[in-house]
Amino acid sequence: MIKNITFALLIIILLSVVIPATATENLVSLGSDEERQKWIEELEKDGLSTEEIAKRIIDQISQLGEINSSPDPVIEEKFLLEKKIQEMANNIDVIEVDDTFQSTVPYYWVILIADDKQKKIFISEIEESEISVKDKIELKSRLLEIWKAYPMKFEKIGHTTYISPDTKNKEIILTESENLTLQQVDLIYSFKDNITLITPKWACSPSHYDLVYYAALNSGYPDPVTAAQHSGDPDDNFPWDAPEMWYNPDSQIGGAPGMAQQSFDYARGYYQLGNVSGASIWIGRSSHYLTDVGNPLHTGREWDQIRDYLLHFLTHDDVHSLYESYVSTHWDDFDSWVMGNQYIYKWDWNDGADDSTIAVATSSHRFVDTLWTKIYNNRAGFWNEDDWTREITRICFMTSSQYNNGLIDAVMLKPIPGCENLPTDPDLDRDIEDLNGNGGIDYDDVVLYFHYLEWIQENEPIVPFDYNNNGFIDFDDLVRLYNEL
Numbered sequence: 001m002i003k004n005i006t007f008a009l010l011i012i013i014l015l016s017v018v019i020p021a022t023a024t025e026n027l028v029s030l031g032s033d034e035e036r037q038k039w040i041e042e043l044e045k046d047g048l049s050t051e052e053i054a055k056r057i058i059d060q061i062s063q064l065g066e067i068n069s070s071p072d073p074v075i076e077e078k079f080l081l082e083k084k085i086q087e088m089a090n091n092i093d094v095i096e097v098d099d100t101f102q103s104t105v106p107y108y109w110v111i112l113i114a115d116d117k118q119k120k121i122f123i124s125e126i127e128e129s130e131i132s133v134k135d136k137i138e139l140k141s142r143l144l145e146i147w148k149a150y151p152m153k154f155e156k157i158g159h160t161t162y163i164s165p166d167t168k169n170k171e172i173i174l175t176e177s178e179n180l181t182l183q184q185v186d187l188i189y190s191f192k193d194n195i196t197l198i199t200p201k202w203a204c205s206p207s208h209y210d211l212v213y214y215a216a217l218n219s220g221y222p223d224p225v226t227a228a229q230h231s232g233d234p235d236d237n238f239p240w241d242a243p244e245m246w247y248n249p250d251s252q253i254g255g256a257p258g259m260a261q262q263s264f265d266y267a268r269g270y271y272q273l274g275n276v277s278g279a280s281i282w283i284g285r286s287s288h289y290l291t292d293v294g295n296p297l298h299t300g301r302e303w304d305q306i307r308d309y310l311l312h313f314l315t316h317d318d319v320h321s322l323y324e325s326y327v328s329t330h331w332d333d334f335d336s337w338v339m340g341n342q343y344i345y346k347w348d349w350n351d352g353a354d355d356s357t358i359a360v361a362t363s364s365h366r367f368v369d370t371l372w373t374k375i376y377n378n379r380a381g382f383w384n385e386d387d388w389t390r391e392i393t394r395i396c397f398m399t400s401s402q403y404n405n406g407l408i409d410a411v412m413l414k415p416i417p418g419c420e421n422l423p424t425d426p427d428l429d430r431d432i433e434d435l436n437g438n439g440g441i442d443y444d445d446v447v448l449y450f451h452y453l454e455w456i457q458e459n460e461p462i463v464p465f466d467y468n469n470n471g472f473i474d475f476d477d478l479v480r481l482y483n484e485l
Helices: 004-020 033-045 051-064 073-092 099-104 116-129 132-148 175-192 206-217 223-231 256-272 276-292 303-311 319-329 335-339 353-365 368-377 387-410 443-451 453-459 477-482
Strands: 094-097 150-157 160-165
Touching: 033 051, 033 443, 033 453, 051 443, 051 477, 073 132, 073 387, 094 368, 116 132, 116 175, 132 175, 150 353, 175 303, 206 256, 206 303, 206 319, 223 276, 256 276, 256 353, 256 387, 276 353, 276 387, 303 319, 319 368, 319 387, 319 443, 335 387, 353 387, 368 387, 443 453, 443 477
Parallel strands: 094 160
Antiparallel strands: 150 160
């Protein structure tokens, strides 16, 4: 009898030791951050390390049975759309013109790289012009001599046609007479149809406005309208060709990255202080600089465009204005790609708005030669539906909107409670796994994620913390984070 009592007391004592660590190990019952915190504190009192607590959490989750790890069908469809866009980008036939050649033959290089079809068009335009018969014969003869003197090499690799001088080490230096000939051809060709006056419209409405509005709305930002209303502010201070609106990734010249970063810093500062109105103003401005370089013509051919603008400033039918007006008048082809793109984002979490702006510029820059050449050669007929224009523009807007989504999320990102640093993305996979902001993924991040499941859902941008893409923060995300270790 005494032995039985002693054994029973021993069992009770053992249970009293074990209970703090096991009584509430049904993690589903820990429905709040406070309850999870108490559970963690109990384990810490028992002397468990952060690593042991993290492993205990994952072990208990594995015992819960099947966890929903399937992506949300709507979100999955958006990823498929992104994949489609990337395939489109890789399959579009683009033109790349030798940079050295362009620097020695500014502006008129487009005439020199004409293929046989375009050469016939240039010649026919001279024949149909109003100059005298004698001048037509002389101009055609001089132009044919220039083409003969400076042959071009067309090399197609994949979907890219590389164009460069085929001169056998002969340096191209146009004479004053040759330049005048090309200028005369340009004037005849450019003004052949008396193009109707137009106004550049890549400004606030509609593209900049929609890019900010839908990114803010879809990310749960509290004041998308004010942010969108201020997306055109930078255009109030600068002309379209101001360096602040540009960035050339080849020369690394242009002020857009710096201005985007400066405006972003103001936006984050205001938002962290709880001043949403102030943050909205600077979000709009930062977005303008970020997405301006989504226009390929804001990423290169600067001197060509300035000269073209000066030659056409009375009619505004320069290449740059034509393209921006095309975007405005064809906005129905692009707005759905912006408004429905909320779950896909891109952002450089570790370096910020400046590097993200450079990434946007680099993405769009590959199309600058294509747009410049094709619009120049089709200046009067540009308003026709052109597949290459539409597809290039869709790709550029998709990329711009994805980085705009990242901009909004980055403004709203907060330190996890108890941590001084912002969370980061150590492996650059667009997921934020470094919750404590120490630069790496560790067991403390797992414990923090478990502790603050509710807080993350309510206070952080969801997408970079939703590793399984099902639309919310859950245990499966936690397991995926653990597997990153």
